[in-house]
Amino acid sequence: MKPIPAPITIYVPRDSAAISLGADDVAIAIAAEAARLGVAIHLVRNSSRGLFWLEPLVEVATEAGRIGYGPVQPEDVASLFVAGLGNAHALNIGVVDELPYLKTQERLTFARAGITDPVSLDDYLAHGGYRGLKNALAMAPEAIVAAVTESGLRGRGGAAFPAGIKWKTVLGAEGAQKYIVCNADEGDSGTYADRMVCEGDPFLLIEGMTIAGLAVGATRGYIYLRCEYPYGQRALEEAIASAYASGWLGANIQGSAKRFDLEVRMGAGAYICGEETSLLESLEGKRGMVRFKPPLPAIKGLFGCPTVINNVITLASVPVILDKGAECYKHFGVGRSRGTLPVQLAGNVKFGGLVEKAFGVTLRDLLYTYGGGTLSGKPIRAVQVGGPLGSYIPESQFDLPLDYEAFARLNNMVGHGGITVFDSSVDMAEQARFSMEFCATESCGKCTPCRIGSTRGMEVIDKLVAGDQPVKQEALLRDLCDTMLAGSLCALGGMAPFPVLSALNHFPEDFRPQPEMLEKAS
Amino acid sequence: MSTSTFERKPPIKLAELSSLSPAELAAVNGVLAKLKDAPGALLPVLHGIQDALGFVPKDAVPIVAKAMNLSRAEVHGVISFYHWYRTEKPGEHVIHLCRAEACQAVGGRALEQHVKTTLGIDFHETTADGRYTLEPAYCLGNCAVGPSLLIDMELKGRVTPARFDRLTGVVA
Numbered sequence: 054m055k056p057i058p059a060p061i062t063i064y065v066p067r068d069s070a071a072i073s074l075g076a077d078d079v080a081i082a083i084a085a086e087a088a089r090l091g092v093a094i095h096l097v098r099n100s101s102r103g104l105f106w107l108e109p110l111v112e113v114a115t116e117a118g119r120i121g122y123g124p125v126q127p128e129d130v131a132s133l134f135v136a137g138l139g140n141a142h143a144l145n146i147g148v149v150d151e152l153p154y155l156k157t158q159e160r161l162t163f164a165r166a167g168i169t170d171p172v173s174l175d176d177y178l179a180h181g182g183y184r185g186l187k188n189a190l191a192m193a194p195e196a197i198v199a200a201v202t203e204s205g206l207r208g209r210g211g212a213a214f215p216a217g218i219k220w221k222t223v224l225g226a227e228g229a230q231k232y233i234v235c236n237a238d239e240g241d242s243g244t245y246a247d248r249m250v251c252e253g254d255p256f257l258l259i260e261g262m263t264i265a266g267l268a269v270g271a272t273r274g275y276i277y278l279r280c281e282y283p284y285g286q287r288a289l290e291e292a293i294a295s296a297y298a299s300g301w302l303g304a305n306i307q308g309s310a311k312r313f314d315l316e317v318r319m320g321a322g323a324y325i326c327g328e329e330t331s332l333l334e335s336l337e338g339k340r341g342m343v344r345f346k347p348p349l350p351a352i353k354g355l356f357g358c359p360t361v362i363n364n365v366i367t368l369a370s371v372p373v374i375l376d377k378g379a380e381c382y383k384h385f386g387v388g389r390s391r392g393t394l395p396v397q398l399a400g401n402v403k404f405g406g407l408v409e410k411a412f413g414v415t416l417r418d419l420l421y422t423y424g425g426g427t428l429s430g431k432p433i434r435a436v437q438v439g440g441p442l443g444s445y446i447p448e449s450q451f452d453l454p455l456d457y458e459a460f461a462r463l464n465n466m467v468g469h470g471g472i473t474v475f476d477s478s479v480d481m482a483e484q485a486r487f488s489m490e491f492c493a494t495e496s497c498g499k500c501t502p503c504r505i506g507s508t509r510g511m512e513v514i515d516k517l518v519a520g521d522q523p524v525k526q527e528a529l530l531r532d533l534c535d536t537m538l539a540g541s542l543c544a545l546g547g548m549a550p551f552p553v554l555s556a557l558n559h560f561p562e563d564f565r566p567q568p569e570m571l572e573k574a575s
Numbered sequence: 576m577s578t579s580t581f582e583r584k585p586p587i588k589l590a591e592l593s594s595l596s597p598a599e600l601a602a603v604n605g606v607l608a609k610l611k612d613a614p615g616a617l618l619p620v621l622h623g624i625q626d627a628l629g630f631v632p633k634d635a636v637p638i639v640a641k642a643m644n645l646s647r648a649e650v651h652g653v654i655s656f657y658h659w660y661r662t663e664k665p666g667e668h669v670i671h672l673c674r675a676e677a678c679q680a681v682g683g684r685a686l687e688q689h690v691k692t693t694l695g696i697d698f699h700e701t702t703a704d705g706r707y708t709l710e711p712a713y714c715l716g717n718c719a720v721g722p723s724l725l726i727d728m729e730l731k732g733r734v735t736p737a738r739f740d741r742l743t744g745v746v747a
Binding site: 069070072073074094105106108239240241242243244245247248280281282283285286318319320321322323324336337338339340354355397398399400401402405406427428437440441471473476479482487491494495497 | 649660683713717
């Protein structure tokens with residue numbers, strides 16, 4: 054009798070970016086081909102490694118490690134089986150862990166990216182999951198807060214406020230009910246790290262929020278997820294149900310008598326709800342109008358109660374800090390920017406993907422060593438870092454190290470770590486106008502500089518580009534930006550001028566009227 | 576006219592005034608019964624209605640308001656604040672096309688023009704045959720492989736004009 058061969062484990066990501074390029078069809082094709090050939094396989098829908106130019110990236114478990122094939126289309130599947138799974142093939146990229154793009158990263162938060170099945174609790178536990186929470190359950194709240202403070206972790210959503218200080222305020226605040234709110238309203242273009250955690254490692258976020266609850270004495274948490282992320286919603290809800298079923302959420306976490314309840318709430322397409330006070334209004338069932346500060350959310354947050362509100366990546370960085378220790382986390386980074394940042398390479402970039410590196414790596418390194426330049430092959434003209442409110446950075450500043458303070462000194466911002474690459478065909482005046490248009494569309498309308506300034510900004514840029522008294526218009530535009538910067542209630546109006554002014558300062562030639570415009574004007 | 580000035584009009588029954596079909600009314604009431612008592616429940620309630628019906632009918636507003644002890648203005652205010660909610664019945668398929676920077680960097684603007692021209696509609700509009708509704712989105716989190724769109728909540732990346740035509744079958 055012939056021995057029955059062990060099934061071959063094949064991985065096809067369930068990350069939405071992979072699905073957007075055909076991963077579901079590839080998975081179906083693999084299952085069908087295996088059935089047709091009578092080959093025993095174990096098909097795992099894993100998370101994405103974040104090497105998006107290779108998606109759909111199919112991996113086959115072999116003795117040498119996981120061999121990757123990418124990008125795979127359904128029509129390639131038959132030939133993969135013909136070549137023999139794990140053998141040479143035109144799409145074979147070798148052992149995935151050995152790819153320099155991955156090997157040279159410092160993946161702390163994204164340690165499991167692409168490796169595990171996101172909704173499998175067993176997989177999570179087998180790959181270091183819940184070790185941080187186990188430690189936290191044995192610690193006093195003050196000690197958990199001290200560890201987070203000591204690690205130097207700062208808010209990864211963009212504002213970079215020290216997480217430990219925020220937590221300490223909530224711990225010290227009086228209140229019968231306290232809340233942990235996760236800001237998963239990742240509206241910034243060029244960023245997708247939050248999405249990858251929600252879809253690809255939801256237990257990590259659940260663990261981070263549970264630790265935050267233990268640290269400050271909050272028994273209830275909400276994940277405010279943008280409705281543009283339906284795949285993330287499904288993964289989170291599945292993981293939350295599984296965490297409840299196995300005692301990692303609920304009234305008695307792992308027999309500790311500690312309680313933490315968690316639910317996902319969906320946003321409704323308003324960018325402004327990524328601003329923390331607007332998000333809290335929205336969670337309360339209201340229009341997402343920005344609140345005045347003070348009072349800080351840490352004192353009077355959700356439903357008037359003390360609230361920790363942190364971004365996904367901030368909360369997802371907590372388990373590793375509690376697992377490996379604050380010292381270990383702090384060891385990464387430079388200056389006051391400690392730990393790692395999951396950088397997201399986006400836009401016109403050849404090798405777009407997630408690069409988690411310790412702070413201090415230069416933009417040039419990220420753009421060329423990792424990104425490989427533009428997708429189009431034309432030179433990089435500008436990169437926008439930190440989302441739609443981040444400045445456009447020219448080549449002359451590419452040696453800037455990734456560091457909150459170094460970026461801020463040049464009026465740039467690290468933000469959420471998204472880097473959108475533009476090639477030489479970009480019209481920077483058009484980009485500047487879009488920044489104002491976006492601000493006008495998404496303004497909550499509470500303060501005048503943002504609500505009206507953004508519309509006036511579009512008009513002034515139109516006149517400037519049309520050559521209608523350009524010297525006057527430029528002065529007017531700068532004056533308007535100054536008003537918005539200084540007079541807006543929150544970062545939307547208060548930062549929308551950054552992309553506008555950076556475009557104007559670094560690429561003034563794009564704002565000069567084109568010859569045909571001048572003819573029309575005369 | 577013998578009606579006394581003191582005679583009170585009978586209370587308005589919302590269901591009688593409503594243009595909602597019995598099925599729509601049942602859907603709205605079903606969502607309310609399930610969700611209305613959660614803290615800050617208005618957004619989940621509106622999502623529930625839109626998920627069930629494809630939109631939030633104007634006549635659902637007074638029903639939601641009454642059930643949740645809110646004013647109609649408050650409910651209307653929330654519906655109109657958030658881009659996601661729509662008060663008109665959408666087409667058979669809803670397309671959310673990303674307009675944000677990362678997609679712009681890889682041809683998003685040209686795709687936007689192509690989509691509008693091909694479908695013959697602008698954003699927030701539905702084609703005359705009722706097949707497609709086009710909505711703008713500001714980022715779908717697919718920024719490394721744009722331009723991107725959601726079609727009936729399924730994400731598609733690297734959408735060239737040709738791929739758009741294949742996805743929709745608008746152009747044979």
